Each structure stands twice: as C-alpha cells, then as structure tokens.
Amino acid sequence: MQRRALALLFLAIAASLAAIAVYSALAGGRALVIAAAAAGLALWMGDLARKAWP
Numbered sequence: 001m002q003r004r005a006l007a008l009l010f011l012a013i014a015a016s017l018a019a020i021a022v023y024s025a026l027a028g029g030r031a032l033v034i035a036a037a038a039a040g041l042a043l044w045m046g047d048l049a050r051k052a053w054p
Helices: 002-028 031-052
Strands: none
Touching: 002 031
C-alpha cells in the first residue's frame, strides 16, 4: 500500500512539473531554461513513479 501511495505522489509531482514546463515554454524567452529543467525533472519523477508502482 505504501508503494502505491509513493507512486501516486511521484505521479502528482511529475504532472505538476510537466504543467510548469508547458507554461514556461509558452512564455518563451528566458523561461525556456525553466521549461527544459522542469521537463527533465518531470521525466525523472515519472520514471520514479513507474518504478514504485507495485
């Protein structure tokens, strides 16, 4: 049960970071650096969520 909760937590964090990446990319300019960093972290959290799922 704890692994499923951990996976859901990682999934929520990944979705939040993905949203930040999209909004930053739409803003353009210097925000593209934030978009790239947020997208990388979102992928990492998504992978952790996949690995934590039972």
